[in-house]
Structures are given as C-alpha cells and as structure tokens.
Amino acid sequence: MLKLFRWGGLTTLIEREIYRFTNVITQTVIAPVISSSLFIFIFGFALGKSIETMGGVPYLVYIVPGLMALYLIESSYNNSSSSLFLSRWSNYIQELLVTPLAYMDLVIAIIVGCLVRGIVVLLGVYCVASCFANIPISNFFLLVYFVLTIVVIFSCIGIVAALISEKFEHMAMFSSFVITPFVYLGGVFTSLSIVPPLMAKITRMNPFFYMVDGVRYAMLGSSDSPILINFTLVTVMAVVLFTTVVWLFKIGYKIRS
Amino acid sequence: MSIALSITNFTKYYGSFKAVDDLCLEIHEGEFFGFLGPNGAGKSSTLHSITGLSNFHHGEIRVFGYDVKANYKQSRSMIGLAPQEINFDPFLNAEQILFYTGGYYGLSRKVAKERAEELLRQFNLLDSRKLGYKKLSGGMKRRLLIARALVHEPKILILDEPTAGVDLELRYQLWDYLKKLNQKGVTILLTTHYIEEAERLCGRIGIINHGKLIACEEKETLIQQMNRDTLLIQVRESIQTLPEKIQKYDVTLQEDGKHLVFREEKSTLNDILKAIQSENIFIERIELDPATLEDVFAHLTKANIDTGGR
Ligand SMILES: Nc1ncnc2c1ncn2[C@@H]1O[C@H](COP(=O)(O)OP(=O)(O)OP(=O)(O)O)[C@@H](O)[C@H]1O
Numbered sequence A: 001m002l003k004l005f006r007w008g009g010l011t012t013l014i015e016r017e018i019y020r021f022t023n024v025i026t027q028t029v030i031a032p033v034i035s036s037s038l039f040i041f042i043f044g045f046a047l048g049k050s051i052e053t054m055g056g057v058p059y060l061v062y063i064v065p066g067l068m069a070l071y072l073i074e075s076s077y078n079n080s081s082s083s084l085f086l087s088r089w090s091n092y093i094q095e096l097l098v099t100p101l102a103y104m105d106l107v108i109a110i111i112v113g114c115l116v117r118g119i120v121v122l123l124g125v126y127c128v129a130s131c132f133a134n135i136p137i138s139n140f141f142l143l144v145y146f147v148l149t150i151v152v153i154f155s156c157i158g159i160v161a162a163l164i165s166e167k168f169e170h171m172a173m174f175s176s177f178v179i180t181p182f183v184y185l186g187g188v189f190t191s192l193s194i195v196p197p198l199m200a201k202i203t204r205m206n207p208f209f210y211m212v213d214g215v216r217y218a219m220l221g222s223s224d225s226p227i228l229i230n231f232t233l234v235t236v237m238a239v240v241l242f243t244t245v246v247w248l249f250k251i252g253y254k255i256r257s
Numbered sequence B: 001m002s003i004a005l006s007i008t009n010f011t012k013y014y015g016s017f018k019a020v021d022d023l024c025l026e027i028h029e030g031e032f033f034g035f036l037g038p039n040g041a042g043k044s045s046t047l048h049s050i051t052g053l054s055n056f057h058h059g060e061i062r063v064f065g066y067d068v069k070a071n072y073k074q075s076r077s078m079i080g081l082a083p084q085e086i087n088f089d090p091f092l093n094a095e096q097i098l099f100y101t102g103g104y105y106g107l108s109r110k111v112a113k114e115r116a117e118e119l120l121r122q123f124n125l126l127d128s129r130k131l132g133y134k135k136l137s138g139g140m141k142r143r144l145l146i147a148r149a150l151v152h153e154p155k156i157l158i159l160d161e162p163t164a165g166v167d168l169e170l171r172y173q174l175w176d177y178l179k180k181l182n183q184k185g186v187t188i189l190l191t192t193h194y195i196e197e198a199e200r201l202c203g204r205i206g207i208i209n210h211g212k213l214i215a216c217e218e219k220e221t222l223i224q225q226m227n228r229d230t231l232l233i234q235v236r237e238s239i240q241t242l243p244e245k246i247q248k249y250d251v252t253l254q255e256d257g258k259h260l261v262f263r264e265e266k267s268t269l270n271d272i273l274k275a276i277q278s279e280n281i282f283i284e285r286i287e288l289d290p291a292t293l294e295d296v297f298a299h300l301t302k303a304n305i306d307t308g309g310r
C-alpha cells in the first residue's frame, strides 16, 4: 500500500514548477537578464559617466540593487501568475486537487518555483553587472531575507491576480497598470535625495520603494529609509499576503466549484 | 465486507441552484457500481464532491470511513478519478504526466517510474509517451486519463464517462480491463450514458434524475421490478380500429395495421392472447423482448419528468 509522504508530494510539485519555467527558459530567464543588461549598459555604463555618483557610489553600482529588486519582482509575479492561471485555464489544477496534496503544499510549491526562478535571474543580473563594476554585498543575510520576502510578496500577488483573472488580458493589465509603474517609480533609478520633494513624498507612499530600498541597504550598506522600517514593512506584507493566499486556497476560491 | 463509499444526506448547491438533493448511497468494497442519469442530473457534481473538486456544505461523504473533508489525505489517496473533462498538465508529455501524478500521491521516484511504464504498456501508449496531451487523439486521451487515475493503485476507481467518444474496439478492451480490475478487488464507480455498458459491467445500479436518487438496486432486480416486457404480435389481416378488449392494454398499433406492440407485465400475457383470439384475429408471429436496463432507465427517468422533476 502506498505511504503518505507529504514531503514526497510537495517535492514532486516543486520539481514540476521548476520544470515548467525551465521549459520556457528564453522567456523566463534569458529575456529578463538581457533586458537588465541593457539597463546596466545604458544607465550605468553609457549614461552613468555623466551622472558620476549617487548615494556615494558610482551610478552603475547604485542601480544594480534596484534592478535586482525590479527583476525579482517581475519574475516572481510573472511566474506565479502564469503558472496558476494556466493551471486553472487548462483545468490542470483539478489534477492536483484530487491528490492528497494539501492546499498549503500548492501554495508553497508555487512560491518555491518563483524563488528558484528569481534566484537564477538575480544571479544573471549580478554577473552581468559584475562585468562592469565591482558590486558589493554588505550584508548577505539581510539580502537573503529581502529576496525571500520579496518573492513571497510578489508570488502571492501573482496568485491573487491569477485567481481573479478570467482572461490572460486581465493579468497583463494588472501587470502593466499596477506592478510596472509602481516598481519603476519605487526608486530603482534615483535616490530620494536628488528628486523634487513632491516626488520624494509620493515615492514614500509606494510600498515597492521599501523593498528596493531594503535590497539596496543589504548590498550597499546605506539607504534612503531606515532599514528597520523596510524590514518591518516587507515582513508584514509577506505574512499578510501569504496568509490571504493560503486562506483563498483553503476555501477553494475560483478553484473548487 | 467493508463500506468503500458512504454518502449521507448529501446536498450540493451551486449558488442557490440545487444540483444534488439529499443523496444517500452506500457502495461496498469490491462492487462495480453504475451511476446513471440523464445530462445535468448531478452525477459529476456528486463525483466532484467525493474527490475534492467541489465544495459542499450539506451532508457527509466517507471513503473507507475517512471523511472526505476532515481526512482528505487518506480519502483521496484511496481514490482514483478519471474525470469527464480532460485536465492534463499542459507542460508535460504522457509519460511525465503519469510519473508526476505518482509523485503527487507520494510514490517514490522509482515506484512512480515503474507504474508509469507499466500503465503506458497496459494502455497501449508506449509509442506516444513523449507526446504532450494536445497531440494525442481523443481515444488516447481517454486512455491516459484512466491510466493516470490508476498510478497510485487506488482502492476505488471513479470513472466519469470513460468511454465517451471512444471507438468500439477500444471500448471492448476497456470493458475487459475494468472487469479484471474489479475482479482483483478494486471498487469501481462508473458513470456512463451507454446503458449497455452499465448493463454489462455493473452489479448494482443507481439512477439519479434532477439531483434525486430515484432507484438503487441490483441490476437484475431493477429489470425484474420493471416487469414490463415488450410483446410484438403480427396478425394476418390489417386491423383498422382496435377492439375494446384489446385497447385496455398498453398497446400501440403500427401503421401497417398488422403489428401490435404491447408493453405489459408478464402476467397479462395469457389474457392478451385470449383477448386477441376471442376477436377472431389470426396471429402470424409472436415476439417477446425481455426488458433491458435501457427500458428501465427510460421508464424511470421519463416517469420522473411526468411527475414534475424540478
Ligand atoms: N460549476 C458549476 N456551476 C454552476 N452550475 C453547475 C456547475 N457544474 C454543474 N452545474 C449544474 O449542476 C447540474 C448538474 O450538473 P452535473 O455536471 O453534475 O451533471 P451530470 O449528471 O454530470 O451531467 P452530464 O451527464 O451532462 O455530465 C447541472 O444543471 C449543471 O448545469
């Protein structure tokens, strides 16, 4: 008779999630690394010569943490939303629902898939940037913590988007009207100290700013906002979103008829 | 014998629409149970609630004693479902679909590989193992669907219209396979619109209509209870109007005026013949068609419409 290793089921599902994105690796990993290289080249290398320094470091070095946060956010959101949306769309989600996998397992597998993809993309961005400058990591553990929480936050947002959306368009709309503008206006390219006061004020209301800023602190050792605030904010967001998503799966929102 | 599946006072709503109404059903271990009903009767809704695809808030469903909500891990690991709708993983090929499903049920990699291999062979899918499901033919998809339901060697196999769109040869093969599986002790719950299929395979039959279970008996009992055979009498000279003595039976006169079709209980056979003789009608040929499950099904689901289902 069959044994009930919860762990076994979960690892298989994680494996499947990783297989899914590696299957379309040009789109999921190579494309973001290439586009980040363009940013690094244009802003950091070509244009950066005229900006000299920002926040006390060369401009190229200044934008790398921001770009890393940006691509981590995009890849987490895209990964979880498209994975789950396709599962719903093809009814494949039903194959999982009839197995003994817990709803918690389903959520964790998606998040771990996002984490793996995010780390691969991050390493890509980091390597490209390292070709042009020496990129410091001042607090490795803090960096790991921010990477983890950002992945949790955005894979959960992606899950919610995939549950709400009834068409691919809905998800794309959410991505281009919410995620992208907020993230790009979240201080990826500029320090708050050099933007007009109104702009700085608006940026401070943008939750994405604290994530970008947190990653920047972990790497460069300095940030616009106190690290404690960044830390607390991402932690609260991650916990709230994760709990919400687990609850949605538990009640079977849009996945159980 | 233990009870494989027990459903008590199960009611399923979609919003305010009641799809299944106070269903009670027990299926014993080793049974081959046929769950029949017209389109939209509530069959799939019931099966989905057993397997975790649907939420329900009224009634209780247990699989070998395990509540499908409270102990869903145990209950689901004992069930294999071949659903009505195709729901394969769009990123995997046939072989991977079986292998990964094995993993989801907690099989080790080695066992899952072996099971996948074995099922591909049994279901004649070895040549298509590397194809994604979109490249499989309709019949292949059905086979893969059933194979997938069997990866973890479930104790109960639930088949929601497994032979829809399947050619005759494959259907016979599947029937054979299912019979053998059942003989090995696997409890099978089958839903189908091919009444013949149920008649050949199933021991007990439940008929659901408009969400209500309207019959649940041994197949033979059901047919006997119906007790309405079809009696065809061919006469030499065509009859214009039926004599009164004959009219009182459930009879139709065919257009040529030479064929009388009675749908009556066996016990009236003698009286019918007497009545015909007394009218001096010359009988050329008599044919007696025993009732089939199909007749029972038609009779019961029709009667239910007459008495106003929903
Ligand atoms: N997800 C759903 N939302 C709303 N109504 C539904 C849903 N699924 C089924 N129904 C309704 O519930 C009723 C029973 O449907 P069900 O799928 O259980 O029928 P069935 O007996 O399996 O029919 P068929 O033989 O056509 O497969 C139908 O009236 C159907 O329209």
Ligand SMILES: [Mg+2]
Pocket: B043, B044, B045, B084, B160
């Ligand atoms: Mg159905």
